[in-house]
Amino acid sequence: MLLHLMCFLLLSLLSFTTCSNSSRPSIYDVLRAHGLPMGLLPKGVVDFEVDDDGRFQVHLDQACNAKFENQLHYDRNVSGTLSFGKIGSLSGISAQELFLWFPVKGIRVDVPSSGIIYFDVGVVYKQFSLSLFETPPDCTAATSSVEAIGTVFEGESGELRYKLDHELVGRDFVEFDWNPRLEEAKLLPVSFVSQKRKRLSEAEAIDQMKPKSGL
Known part of the structure; x- marks a missing residue:
């Protein structure tokens, strides 16, 4: 009799635990409840936490890359702050543009929806x-770590420059000409900058070879 009672209690406990876990909303449900699409996070979420202020942490099974119009990289841990139609203070997601990776600092959608979603990449x-x-994408394991550009130099003229990590391009810089009337930055390739410096060096050498007046 006692054995039957213990088995009944054990089965009841397991059933209660299963029901409790299944009733907990997923992180995708949380996104949708905040007016955001579920596909902002990939498949492979193993755990997450959200507090009453909307601060969240998501843990993936691995760092991975997902393909949309551009490539997105997800670190194993993604965090940010949720509000309706918006994610702020975002960390752990990077977007690829040409051969560069830019940290995504925030995401927002229009309310009411215009069918457009905006990624804040700094520039x-x-x-x-x-x-x-619309749906969580498949995410392939990242074969190498992603170093997103994080340091911005802004001059008085409004020109923005991004300094690349020395492991990527040696000591060269990629320069962005920023025109406030346009909504995009014009990329000057590293090779262009190197050639420009080379021409300046040659001009300086020729100038030094000229005879000085008054000697």
């Missing part, structure tokens, strides 16, 4: 179709 807001993020 501009990148616009994507909201339909790209």
Whole structure:
């Protein structure tokens, strides 16, 4: 009799635990409840926490890359602050543009929806179709770590420069000409900058070889 009672209690406890876990909303449900598409986070979420202020942490099974119009990289841990239609203070997601990776600092959608989603990558807001993020994407394991550009130099003229990590391009710089009337930055390739410096060096050498007046 006692054995039957213990088995009944054990089965009841297991059933209660299963029901409790299944009733907990997923992180994708949390995104949708905040007016955001579920596909902002990939498949492979193993755990997450959200507090009453909207601060969240998401833990993936591995760092990975997902393909939309651009490539997105997800660290194993992604964090930020949720509000309706917006994620702020975002960390752990980077977006690829050409051969560069830019940290995504925030994401927002229009309320009411215009069908557009905006990614804040520091220089501009990148616009994507909201339909790209309807479902969580497959995410392939990242074969190497991603070093996102994080240091911005802004001059008085409004020109922005991004300094690349020396492991990527030696000591060269990639320069961005920023025109406040345009909503995008014009990229000057590293080779262009190197050639420009080379021409300046040659001009300086020729100038030094000229005879000085008055000697």
